[in-house]
Amino acid sequence: xxxxxxxxxxxxxxxxxxxMNDNPMHYCPGCSHGVVxxxxxxVIEEMEMTDKTVGVSPVGCAxxxxxxxxxxxxxxxxxxAPAVATAIKRLMPDKLVFTYQGDGDLAxxxxxxxxxxxxxxxxxxxxxxxxxxxxxxxxxxxxxxxxGMKTATCPYGRDVDLHGHPLRITELAAGLNGTAxxxxxxxxxxxxxxxxxxxxxxxxxxxxxxKGSSLVEIVxxxxxxxxxxxxxxxxxMEENMFAYYPLGDLKDTIEG
Amino acid sequence: MEEIVLMKGNExxxxxxxxxxxxxxxxxxxxxxxxxxxxxxxEKPWETTGMVxxxxxxxxxxxxxxxxxxxxxxxxxxxxxxPGVSLMQEGISYIAGAELPCLIVNVMRGGPGLGxxxxxxxDYFQSVKGGGHGDYRLIVLAPASVQEMADFVDLAFELAxxxxxxxxxxxxxxxxxxxxKVTLPPFKPRRTEEEIMAECPWATTGRKNGRRPNxxxxxxxxxxxxxxxxxxxxxKYKEIEANEVRYEEINCEDAEYLFVAFGSxxxxxxxxxxxxxxxxxxxxxxxxxxxxxxxxxxxxxRAKGLKGILSVEINAGQMxxxxxxxxxxxxxxxxxxxxxGIVPAPDEVVEALKQKVMQ
Numbered sequence: 001x002x003x004x005x006x007x008x009x010x011x012x013x014x015x016x017x018x019x020m021n022d023n024p025m026h027y028c029p030g031c032s033h034g035v036v037x038x039x040x041x042x043v044i045e046e047m048e049m050t051d052k053t054v055g056v057s058p059v060g061c062a063x064x065x066x067x068x069x070x071x072x073x074x075x076x077x078x079x080x081a082p083a084v085a086t087a088i089k090r091l092m093p094d095k096l097v098f099t100y101q102g103d104g105d106l107a108x109x110x111x112x113x114x115x116x117x118x119x120x121x122x123x124x125x126x127x128x129x130x131x132x133x134x135x136x137x138x139x140x141x142x143x144x145x146x147x148g149m150k151t152a153t154c155p156y157g158r159d160v161d162l163h164g165h166p167l168r169i170t171e172l173a174a175g176l177n178g179t180a181x182x183x184x185x186x187x188x189x190x191x192x193x194x195x196x197x198x199x200x201x202x203x204x205x206x207x208x209x210x211k212g213s214s215l216v217e218i219v220x221x222x223x224x225x226x227x228x229x230x231x232x233x234x235x236x237m238e239e240n241m242f243a244y245y246p247l248g249d250l251k252d253t254i255e256g
Numbered sequence: 257m258e259e260i261v262l263m264k265g266n267e268x269x270x271x272x273x274x275x276x277x278x279x280x281x282x283x284x285x286x287x288x289x290x291x292x293x294x295x296x297x298x299e300k301p302w303e304t305t306g307m308v309x310x311x312x313x314x315x316x317x318x319x320x321x322x323x324x325x326x327x328x329x330x331x332x333x334x335x336x337x338x339p340g341v342s343l344m345q346e347g348i349s350y351i352a353g354a355e356l357p358c359l360i361v362n363v364m365r366g367g368p369g370l371g372x373x374x375x376x377x378x379d380y381f382q383s384v385k386g387g388g389h390g391d392y393r394l395i396v397l398a399p400a401s402v403q404e405m406a407d408f409v410d411l412a413f414e415l416a417x418x419x420x421x422x423x424x425x426x427x428x429x430x431x432x433x434x435x436x437k438v439t440l441p442p443f444k445p446r447r448t449e450e451e452i453m454a455e456c457p458w459a460t461t462g463r464k465n466g467r468r469p470n471x472x473x474x475x476x477x478x479x480x481x482x483x484x485x486x487x488x489x490x491x492k493y494k495e496i497e498a499n500e501v502r503y504e505e506i507n508c509e510d511a512e513y514l515f516v517a518f519g520s521x522x523x524x525x526x527x528x529x530x531x532x533x534x535x536x537x538x539x540x541x542x543x544x545x546x547x548x549x550x551x552x553x554x555x556x557x558r559a560k561g562l563k564g565i566l567s568v569e570i571n572a573g574q575m576x577x578x579x580x581x582x583x584x585x586x587x588x589x590x591x592x593x594x595x596x597g598i599v600p601a602p603d604e605v606v607e608a609l610k611q612k613v614m615q
Contacts, residue, residue: 052462056324066471072460074327075473076320077350083317084324088460090308091280091330092449095462113320116313 017041019050023067030230032220033062035187036100036129039197041069043204044096053096054088056081058110060102061135079110082117085124089207096208098125104134107169108143114169121178121212125203128170128215130245131222139225143167146244151225166244170217174250180212182251186219186242188234202254211254219245259440265405265431266291268438269335269361272409274301277444279330280308282321284340287373288429289363292335305446315340319347319360326356326422327472329452329459331413335361337429338379339370341387348422349388353474355489357416359409360394361425363432366597374597375429377521380574383426384548391486393493395423395500396547398518402436410441417455419496426547428570430520430599502545503554507533511540513613514558516579517568518544521600525568528605539609547575555582564588564613568605571595588613 019041027033044053050071057065059078066073076084081099089097106114106128117124133151134140140153144166148157158166174182181203185196196218203214219241223233263271270292273281283293293311301307308325312318318334325332336344341362351358362383366376383396395415397408405427412423453461460470476482504522507529508514517525522543532539542558544551559565565587567576576591583589592608594600 051464054328054460054462063475066469066473070463070469072463072470073472074324074460075354075471075475076323077346080316080320080323080347083312083320084327086310086317087280087282087308087321087324087332088328090310091325091328091332092461112313113317116317 017045019045019070020068021070025068026064027061028224030221030223030233031061032131032187032218033129035193036127036196036218036220037065037068039187039193039200040098040100040127043197043201044071046201047096047204049096049204052094054092056085056088056097056099058099058101058105060105062100062102062129063136065100079105079108080113081105082110082113082122082124082126086117086120086122089122089124093123096204098127098204098207100127101129102135103128103130103132103142103144107167111169115172115176118173118213118215119176119178123207123210123212125207125214125216127200128217129220130217131220131225132166132241133222133225135222135225143169146240168245170215170250173215178213179215179251180206180253181214183215183249184217184219184245184247186237186247188221188237206254217245219247260437261440262435262437263402264291264433264435265399265402265427266363266433267295268402268406269409269425270295270299271440272406273333274299274305274307275441275443276410276413277305277331277446278307278333278413279446280310280325280332281334282310282312282318282325282332283334283336284312284315284318286337286340288365288375288432289335289337289361291432292361307446315343316347319344319351322358322360323347323351323354323356326351326358327354327460329456329461331446333359333361335363337363337365338367338376341379341382345382345388348394349390349392350474351422352392352394353390354472355420356422356472357413357420358422359412359416359425360422361427364426364428366595372597373429375520375570375599376597377428377519377570378572378574379426380547380569380571383424384550392489393421393496393548395419395421395496396426397423398426398545398547399431400519400522400543402431402434402438405431406438406440410444415500419492421492421496426519428520497549500546501549501551501554503551504543504545505558506541506543508540508542508558511538512563513537513539513609514562514565515539515541515568515605515609516544516555516565516575517541518547518575521568521570524600524602525605528568528602528609531602532606532609535606537609537614544575550578550582552578552582555579556584559583559587562587564590566605566609566613567591568600569593570599
């Protein structure tokens with residue numbers, strides 16, 4: 001059997017979503033961003049929303065998300081994506097509007113914008129990548145950095161007396177009346193990727209059905225920032241991150 | 257039929273926004289401009305024109321909502337007063353960098369810091385010299401009456417969309433709070449999505465008909481590319497400077513002296529001019545209407561043959577620097593202003609002319 005015999009449309013079991021272009025990604029090998037980008041692209045395609053989607057990219061590693069997914073994008077100032085998305089959705093209610101933000105962007109500098117957009121019940125989805133570190137600026141402490149975890153700005157480990165506690169902003173979001181669906185997922189193995197995709201789909205459907213705000217946290221690795229191999233980073237995440245940030249739905253007001 | 261009504265300057269902004277087909281207002285309460293949001297909330301334009309009105313959680317959120325709305329090609333505005341506008345500066349810089357059209361209304365109060373809630377013109381530098389980080393300019397219109405508050409809303413949007421640049425109405429607590437008769441502009445429908453897509457092909461309206469994605473950003477990692485973007489901005493600003501200077505001259509033909517004043521202070525200077533003329537002093541008034549682009553040429557031209565210029569401002573001397581740049585040392589230029597929320601009286605202005613310019 002030759003290669004040509006195998007490569008036929010009817011034999012395709014997996015392909016890159018058409019919305020993902022061929023631009024070389026700037027993400028480090030082993031980073032979770034690429035997988036989450038792919039899931040977002042797949043869900044938009046499956047919902048046939050390519051011509052009706054506006055994404056809002058953050059400041060942080062995902063600032064260049066607009067280079068990889070062929071939809072309309074706005075790049076927001078650091079932390080302000082939920083405010084930007086609020087206006088887009090209010091002015092164009094028939095569009096699918098989502099933000100894609102990291103922990104520093106969403107849970108630190110943009111806490112006010114995040115909480116208030118979620119509390120107003122804006123019909124938007126926030127995809128929240130929590131890797132417990134500032135990746136883009138070179139591995140500084142994030143609001144979600146675990147106690148004892150070493151970063152460039154807490155080189156002796158996060159100390160509660162000095163830096164306070166890691167913020168579980170997703171738990172906070174679940175307590176707000178405006179949120180319809182709040183969940184915490186990961187993409188470290190095939191099963192988790194499948195669940196995360198379902199969560200993103202559910203969140204996007206909520207946004208289009210006017211059900212209020214949805215927040216999908218993806219507990220992620222930053223092997224460069226954590227100074228670990230991708231394999232080790234995944235293991236470390238399972239052992240440490242999941243203990244403080246347990247996976248699963250925190251709130252789901254929509255049945256099915 | 258013309259609709260003449262009596263209202264506050266802040267109320268005029270709100271009514272004019274609804275009437276000129278604005279799509280969205282995002283703002284946060286602050287004295288002395290809260291009537292803008294209050295009037296919009298009372299008018300409920302979402303039930304008539306479909307205009308969105310939202311009270312944001314802060315001025316930071318307001319201006320970023322304006323960014324998001326402007327990037328969809330919609331006519332969006334916000335309003336605030338000095339401390340709130342300081343909070344907006346990051347967002348304004350992003351809007352200028354991403355070349356988005358929008359309207360920001362600043363009803364100035366005193367400063368620095370929290371300041372008083374009384375009128376001031378101390379945000380002149382912030383408004384006309386940039387305000388936030390980076391090399392950029394706002395188109396700045398300075399209304400001197402409630403009528404101009406109403407008229408400048410549509411004008412500001414027209415200019416903002418013509419040049420894809422943020423525009424500002426720089427008003428103050430006097431114009432915002434005082435009531436005058438005003439002829440409201442006629443109703444103009446909000447643009448349809450098709451009209452927006454035709455007028456703003458750059459807008460993030462969703463990738464219809466397989467067009468390339470529209471990406472709104474002010475980021476460029478390659479400095480060579482970023483320099484090109486900056487040069488493009490500067491070329492645009494030169495075009496605005498060449499085409500959009502607006503000013504008013506009163507009693508300038510026979511003038512030996514000149515008051516230069518903008519906004520509410522121009523009204524005070526006008527009274528001072530009348531009082532001075534009653535004493536036989538030949539003084540005229542030049543009122544810049546666009547503070548950027550500034551009427552450098554008009555002032556330089558008018559300065560020929562003058563004995564002196566007094567810049568009358570409700571600040572410690574800001575616009576006076578631009579007047580000095582305009583006349584290039586050919587005519588003596590002095591400044592008179594009151595600070596901290598105190599408004600100059602006409603007789604003080606006449607006295608300042610005598611003491612600082614005529615002696």
